[in-house]
Amino acid sequence: MAPPPHPPAILLLLRFLICSSILLLTESALTLDYYSVSCPRFAQIVQDAVTDKQITNPTTAAATLRVFFHDCFPNGCDGSVLLSPTPFNPSPERTSDINLSLPGDAFDLLVRAKTALELACPGVVSCSDILAEAARDLVTMVGGPYYPVYLGRRDSHISKASLVDPFLPRSNMTVSQLIDLFASRGFSVQEMVALLGAHTVGFSHCKEFATGIYDYSKSSSYDPSYNPRFAQGLQKACANYKQDSTVSVFNDIMSPNKFDNLYYQNLPKGLGLLASDRAIYIDPRTRPYVEAYAADQARFFRDFAAAIQKLSLYGIKTGRKGEIRRRCDAVN
Structure with missing residues (x-):
């Protein structure tokens, strides 16, 4: 019996491409159970x-x-x-x-x-x-x-x-700068506002917002977008920040160790710590999302989960x- 003919070159190429594609998919696929066999614990x-x-x-x-x-x-x-x-x-x-x-x-x-x-x-x-x-x-x-x-x-x-x-976003960025930065990474305005909700936990060093609470202008020592009592409290809390760079303040003074939507509820009251926090309530492009998340924690959680999973x-x-x-x- 004669040996089978060699497969044509186009068939060999097709087989190579299929095998390469399978290898690429195997290497690149992320899964929820990736370690189920290799590291089950x-x-x-x-x-x-x-x-x-x-x-x-x-x-x-x-x-x-x-x-x-x-x-x-x-x-x-x-x-x-x-x-x-x-x-x-x-x-x-x-x-x-x-x-x-x-x-x-x-x-x-x-x-x-x-x-x-x-x-x-x-x-x-x-x-x-x-x-x-x-x-x-x-x-x-x-x-x-x-x-x-x-x-x-x-x-x-x-x-x-x-x-x-x-x-990386900076605390003194304008809303336009933030929107452009997040857009460059494929995130919408809504996703950006949802991700900024991570400020509901944690703290910021005083140097990040000192220009807003000391010698802000000739007519005011602090940025008028701050709640006056909050600004005065920050001035006292950060009084020694130039000597001690570790001095810091909670981002959300109402529930600093709980992940919730009080960060958004604080903003209309002038209780946003960073300039960028207060700016997203003032700007008409971002304010609707701030108001929506302040009113509905479940919506914030849903949108935050989707945005951070995307990230x-x-x-x-x-x-x-x-x-x-x-x-x-x-x-x-």
Whole structure:
């Protein structure tokens, strides 16, 4: 019997393309059960670390949420903000001016979670997945909404301060600047206002808003968009901020450790801490969303969950585009 004829070149090419596509899909797909076989206790290990740390340090939730945003928003959720300086990379993202004040509680939490996961399933779980899962667990733990976290991210090899400075929102930005910045990352005005609701927990250092409460103008020592009593209280609380850069104030003075919609309810009363907070109530493009979230916490929770889940998938690295770090603060 004669041997079967060799398949034509076009068929070989088609087979190659199909196999390549399957490989690409396998490498790039994030799933809710990504670690179900390779690290079945992943969710429980992260939850245990989160619970222990939040009970010991109640500011951990806000700290981790902030680090998560600062990791994802500039260049994608890839753990690049977690890398420490080295002689080969003396200026990673953590050294940029805006990231110098990132809270240590979040980094400590990630060290604890990563250590426990490496003992249970070494070389399997990425630091970027740990950060995404921990942020969600902490939002839920302090009263916020639950949302599914898709897993399978890889950690970046690259982290440069110069790549983040232009792409993170500042407390003194105008609403137009904020809208443009969020739009550059694919977020609508509504999604932006929902994400700013994360200010319902945590605190800000006095230097972030000092220009609004001291020597504001010839006619007023503080920005008139502040509630007068609130501004006077801030002046007293921050009186020593030039000598002590760690002096800070809660973003939401009504329920600082609870994830709720009081952040939005505070804004019409002049109780927004940062200039950008107060601005989104004043500007007609953002005010309708502020009013809607102030009136309906369920709507805020629903929109926040959708927006932060979208953020968690921004710019991710999968397959061969990244690595599974052995330590979260250093590339392998």
